[in-house]
Structure formats: structure tokens, C-alpha cells
Amino acid sequence: MASHYEAPIRKPLVIGNKTYHDVSVDIAAPIEGKANKQWWIVFGISLSAFLWGVACIIYTISTGIGVWGLNKTVGWAWDITNFVWWVGIAHAGTLISAVLLLFRQKWRMGINRSAEAMTIFSVIQAGLFPIIHMGRPWLGYWMLPIPNAFGSLWVNFNSPLLWDIFAISTYLSVSLVFWWTGLLPDFAMIRDRAVRPFQKKIYSLLSFGWSGRAKDWQRFEEVLLVLAGLATPLVLSVHTIVSFDFATSVIPGWHTTIFPPYFVAGAIFSGFAMVQTLLIIMRKVCNLENYITVQHIELMNIVIMITGSIVGVAYITELFMAWYSGVEYEQYAFLNRATGPYWWAYWTMMTCNVFSPQFMWFKKLRTSIIFSFIISIVVNIGMWFERFVIIVTSLHRDYLPSSWTMFSPTFVDIGIFIGTIGFFFSLFLLYARTFPVIAQAEVKTILKSSADNYKKLRDKK
Amino acid sequence: MSNKVIHAFYDDDDVLLSAVKEIVSKKHHIEEVYTPFPVHGLDKALGLEGTRIAIMAFIYGCIGFVVSILMMNYMMISDWPQNIGGKPSFSYFQNMPAFVPVMFEMTVFFSAHLMVITFYLRSKLWPFKKAENPYPSTTDDKFLIELHVGENEKDLKTLIRKTGAIDIKIIEKSE
Numbered sequence: 001m002a003s004h005y006e007a008p009i010r011k012p013l014v015i016g017n018k019t020y021h022d023v024s025v026d027i028a029a030p031i032e033g034k035a036n037k038q039w040w041i042v043f044g045i046s047l048s049a050f051l052w053g054v055a056c057i058i059y060t061i062s063t064g065i066g067v068w069g070l071n072k073t074v075g076w077a078w079d080i081t082n083f084v085w086w087v088g089i090a091h092a093g094t095l096i097s098a099v100l101l102l103f104r105q106k107w108r109m110g111i112n113r114s115a116e117a118m119t120i121f122s123v124i125q126a127g128l129f130p131i132i133h134m135g136r137p138w139l140g141y142w143m144l145p146i147p148n149a150f151g152s153l154w155v156n157f158n159s160p161l162l163w164d165i166f167a168i169s170t171y172l173s174v175s176l177v178f179w180w181t182g183l184l185p186d187f188a189m190i191r192d193r194a195v196r197p198f199q200k201k202i203y204s205l206l207s208f209g210w211s212g213r214a215k216d217w218q219r220f221e222e223v224l225l226v227l228a229g230l231a232t233p234l235v236l237s238v239h240t241i242v243s244f245d246f247a248t249s250v251i252p253g254w255h256t257t258i259f260p261p262y263f264v265a266g267a268i269f270s271g272f273a274m275v276q277t278l279l280i281i282m283r284k285v286c287n288l289e290n291y292i293t294v295q296h297i298e299l300m301n302i303v304i305m306i307t308g309s310i311v312g313v314a315y316i317t318e319l320f321m322a323w324y325s326g327v328e329y330e331q332y333a334f335l336n337r338a339t340g341p342y343w344w345a346y347w348t349m350m351t352c353n354v355f356s357p358q359f360m361w362f363k364k365l366r367t368s369i370i371f372s373f374i375i376s377i378v379v380n381i382g383m384w385f386e387r388f389v390i391i392v393t394s395l396h397r398d399y400l401p402s403s404w405t406m407f408s409p410t411f412v413d414i415g416i417f418i419g420t421i422g423f424f425f426s427l428f429l430l431y432a433r434t435f436p437v438i439a440q441a442e443v444k445t446i447l448k449s450s451a452d453n454y455k456k457l458r459d460k461k
Numbered sequence: 462m463s464n465k466v467i468h469a470f471y472d473d474d475d476v477l478l479s480a481v482k483e484i485v486s487k488k489h490h491i492e493e494v495y496t497p498f499p500v501h502g503l504d505k506a507l508g509l510e511g512t513r514i515a516i517m518a519f520i521y522g523c524i525g526f527v528v529s530i531l532m533m534n535y536m537m538i539s540d541w542p543q544n545i546g547g548k549p550s551f552s553y554f555q556n557m558p559a560f561v562p563v564m565f566e567m568t569v570f571f572s573a574h575l576m577v578i579t580f581y582l583r584s585k586l587w588p589f590k591k592a593e594n595p596y597p598s599t600t601d602d603k604f605l606i607e608l609h610v611g612e613n614e615k616d617l618k619t620l621i622r623k624t625g626a627i628d629i630k631i632i633e634k635s636e
Binding site for chain 2 (some may be wrong): 024191193214241395432445
């Protein structure tokens with residue numbers, strides 16, 4: 001047992017006296033069982049929201065971008081806000097699975113699978129917006145580095161928007177293979193347990209014939225470690241490049257060097273909040289309280305608190321730099337944010353993102369499930385407003401006062417946003433019913449070091 | 462030689478690991494070990510060589526890096542140089558800062574995908590591939606050692622029983 005030693009001060013990560021077989025049973029249970037009524041209700045709501053979004057997208061594409069609330073001054077609004085919001089949410093998944101793997105944090109094993117699923121589903125939502133915003137999405141392939149039909153005019157590699165294409169597509173595809181490679185042994189477990197022939201067929205297909213040989217495991221662990229090493233700078237680069245979309249422009253309020261770290265911290269902040277929202281519900285619905293414990297929730301709350309504070313420091317630094325720069329356009333942009341016609345958006349952002357995570361300093365609050373759930377929703381609202389504030393309030397009053405204006409969304413703007421939320425939850429609900437939602441093979445490796453029954457056994461000796 | 466193999470079952474990773482060490486020290490050749498999760502130290506105990514897949518990932522990354530430079534140099538500098546925002550467009554090096562993001566992304570893209578493809582091919586993993594673990598319980602909570610039966614089947618059996626196996630089966634392999 002010596003190789004499974006873990007310091008006694010570490011609290012157990014798996015509770016409920018689990019054996020290896022119990023882990024398999026618990027994780028296969030939601031897949032083998034039948035969906036209950038609540039699942040169908042929530043899925044129905046999500047699906048209708050998604051279909052409404054599809055209708056709004058079809059309306060936009062068939063009529064034109066004019067159906068949105070955009071005008072000559074505010075050429076980017078909800079679409080890019082939603083894009084950045086969804087990309088940001090995606091980041092927590094990679095952070096949990098890659099960065100915490102490099103740091104050898106065992107608590108990631110209860111939550112990494114679902115966090116990665118969330119990453120993939122939210123990058124899909126994010127990717128929709130730039131494509132719809134093209135107006136003619138069937139010409140989207142012009143973004144690829146291929147010679148076009150009118151001669152050999154190439155894409156512009158100086159443009160941050162093109163960097164985004166490369167960053168987001170690399171991010172989505174690498175996250176997908178990272179997720180899928182980790183899933184193979186778990187699909188194999190489901191396959192080998194399956195009783196119904198149809199289920200057996202499906203999971204045989206999904207598991208790629210995983211057999212669990214010693215050599216396979218050796219390569220498997222190496223591949224996941226290298227992928228984690230690649231995904232860590234990748235995830236930082238993605239939101240850095242998203243922030244370049246703004247930072248390389250000359251718009252006051254956008255043209256700041258603090259954007260890359262500030263966006264990355266904000267992304268992790270909002271992503272952890274979304275993981276928290278999803279997992280607090282899932283642990284209850286799928287009976288996984290023994291694997292996603294209060295300790296997991298507490299640790300995620302600490303990450304939310306820290307990244308929320310980093311974001312707070314960034315907000316204040318922005319204000320300071322605007323004043324210190326002596327550039328009056330920059331100064332006005334920030335004065336306008338806090339006291340102009342969009343003051344309510346700015347102060348919603350401040351309250352939700354800087355003030356609300358500070359509650360997590362109290363152990364009682366950060367170990368309260370209900371409170372954590374509420375804060376996670378509040379943070380997600382706040383982070384949406386952050387992007388809205390950055391994008392719309394910087395654009396609506398820039399250098400030329402004669403073109404100052406306001407932005408108000410139309411029902412189509414709102415409909416597409418609601419549609420992506422519906423799409424996201426539909427995908428996640430389907431995932432929760434068909435995929436092993438916890439990396440059971442990995443959990444089994446830490447059972448002897450971190451499960452409560454083994455810990456007790458060791459204490460007795 | 463007969464195609465008889467012994468399947469020895471274990472229900473604990475530590476017992477399995479010491480059993481493997483014991484069997485290997487007695488100069489028996491272990492054909493294969495199937496486990497439900499990675500057992501650390503098993504590859505060393507079996508005498509498996511370290512995997513070189515990380516080295517391949519590095520090489521693939523270098524390929525991606527070079528491809529991105531050649532691609533952007535051809536498109537932006539040699540084939541159709543343009544004056545974009547007054548930035549230098551007649552030398553790759555001078556324009557390089559703007560190309561760094563894509564150079565990085567392509568390095569990661571090549572490295573990650575080609576490494577995973579290599580892993581799938583080397584470990585024979587692809588859709589519609591039939592699984593080769595002989596018992597479904599080895600993806601749940603059982604550990605399996607597969608050995609060829611040599612001359613003295615009895616000795617081997619007692620050795621395996623002594624190492625803490627919970628079950629032993631003798632199988633006639635058809636291939």
C-alpha cells in the first residue's frame with residue numbers, strides 16, 4: 001500500500017466506501033437506466049429554445065444582418081458578446097483537464113469529463129456567431145487558407161480575426177481528441193457491461209476496440225500528458241487571440257495591453273462558474289454525490305474567488321491606466337462606462353464579478369451548495385455583461401460625437417442567444433444520458449489513495 | 462508447441478503488480494496483461510520499453526511549425542505581397558510578429574493530432590475495431606495475466622496460485 005500513500009490532512013475525494021466495481025456501477029447507472037420525467041421536461045425546454053434559435057438564424061440569413069439591432073456606430077454587439085462569452089466558458093474545461101493534470105491535482109478526476117464536454121459544447125456555440133455574422137455563411141470557407149476563385153488572393157495573416165479562425169478550430173479539434181482519447185477506456189467499460197445488443201454495438205463503435213493492454217495504458221498516459229502540455233498554452237493562446245480582436249484596434253477602451261491576461265482570467269472565472277452550475281445539478285440528478293463532493297465544490301469556489309479577484313484588479317487597472325495615460329478619449333471611454341447611459345451594465349458587471357465572489361472567503365458560504373449555485377449563476381450573468389460593456393459601451397461613443405448612438409437588441413438578437421443556450425443544454429443533457437460522465441478509469445487509480453474506506457484502513461494500521 | 466494459454470485473474474492492482482514481478486523473476490514469459498485502469502509500474506515490471514510517442518509529438522510539432530512558416534511566407538510574402546496598414550510586406554522576418562499566433566496554433570495542431578493518430582494506429586484503435594480483451598470483467602474490476610503454457614503446466618499453476626490469483630483458466634487458443 002506504500003505507493004498509495006497520501007497525507008492524512010487530505011480529505012477523501014471519493015466517499016461512500018467504494019470498491020472498483022462500485023465505481024463502474026455508479027457511473028454506468030445513468031446510461032443503463034431510463035430518463036425520468038424531469039429530464040424530459042428540461043430537455044423539452046432546451047430543445048424548444050434551440051429550435052427558436054434556429055428559426056431566428058434562418059430569418060437572419062435569409063433577410064440579412066439588418067434584422068439585428070446593429071447600426072452604423074455599433075457594428076458589433078450581442079453576437080460578439082455571445083461569442084466571447086461562450087469561448088470564455090469553454091476555457092474552464094481545458095484548465096481542469098490539462099492544467100490541473102500537469103499540477104497533479106487529483107480532485108480534477110471527479111469533474112474533468114463533464115468540464116471537457118462543456119468546453120466542446122460551448123466552443124460549438126461560440127463558433128456559430130462569427131459564421132452567422134458573416135451574413136453569407138456559405139462563403140465561410142473563404143476564411144481557410146486556400147486560393148480563391150478570382151485569382152490567387154489569399155487570406156490576410158496579419159488580421160486577428162484570421163488568427164481567431166486558427167485558434168478556435170485548433171482549440172475545438174484538440175479538445176475533442178483529448179476528450180475522446182480519455183473516453184475510450186470508459187466507453188469500453190460500458191460496452192463490456194452492456195446487456196442489450198444495440199447498446200453493445202454502439203459502445204463498441206465508440207470505444208474504438210479499447211482492450212486495456214499494458215502497452216496501451218502506457219501510451220494512453222503518455223498521450224494524455226503530452227496533450228495536457230499542449231493544451232495548456234493552447235487554452236491561454238485562444239483567449240489571448242480573442243482579446244487581440246479588440247486590443248489591436250484603435251477604439252478607446254479596447255486598445256489596451258492588459259487585455260490578454262485579463263481576458264484569460266475572466267474566461268477561467270466564467271468557465272468555472274458554468275462548471276459549478278452544471279455539476280451541482282448533475283451530481284444530484286445522476287446520484288454522483290460520492291464522486292463530486294462538497295470538497296470539489298469548495299475548491300472550485302476558491303478558483304472562482306481568485307480569478308474573480310484577478311478580474312477585479314484588471315478592471316481597476318484599466319481605470320487607473322485610462323487616467324494615468326492622459327489620453328482624453330481613453331479617459332472618456334471609462335468615465336462613460338461607469339456614469340454614461342450604460343452605467344447599469346457597468347455596475348451589474350462590477351457587482352456580479354468583483355463583489356459577489358468575495359463571499360467565498362467564508363468557509364460556511366463556499367461549502368454551501370445552494371449558495372454556490374446562486375453565485376455561479378450570478379457570475380455567468382456578470383461575465384456576459386463584462387463583454388457587453390467592453391464591446392457596446394466602447395463603440396457607441398467614440399471619436400465622432402455626431403455618430404454617437406445607443407444599441408438595443410431586437411427579438412432576433414435575443415432569440416439567437418437563447419437558441420445557443422438551448423443548444424448547449426440539449427447537448428449537455430444528451431451527454432449526461434449517454435456518456436460516462438466521470439472518468440472512471442482515472443477515479444479507480446486514485447481510489448486507494450483518496451477514497452474514504454482506504455484512508456480509514458490506513459489510519460487503523 | 463501447443464497454443465494453450467493460462468489466464469490468471471486478480472482483483473487487486475497491488476497483488477497483480479507483485480505477481481507480475483514474481484512471475485517475471487521466475488523467467489516465465491508473460492504474453493499480455495489486461496487491466497481496467499493504468500497500474501503504475503506495470504510497464505517496468507513487464508520489461509516494456511518506454512513509449513517514444515512524446516518524441517514523435519515533438520517532431521510533429523516541428524513539422525507544423527515549418528509548414529506554417531512556409532505557408533505564410535508563400536501566401537503573404539512571395540505570391541501576393543500586399544501593403545496592409547503600411548506594414549512591411551516584403552520580408553517574412555519583418556512581418557513575423559503578426560505571424561506568431563498562427564505559427565503557434567499550427568505547431569499545436571500538428572503535434573496533437575498527428576500524435577493521437579499515431580497512438581490510435583499503433584495501439585490499433587479505430588471505429589469498428591473489435592475489442593480484444595478476453596473477458597468483459599477486465600474493464601471493470603478484474604486484472605488478467607495471459608501466459609503461454611510451457612512444459613510443466615503444474616508448476617506454473619502453483620506459482621500463479623501462490624501469487625494470489627483468484628481464478629485460473631486454461632484456454633486453447635484457436636489461432
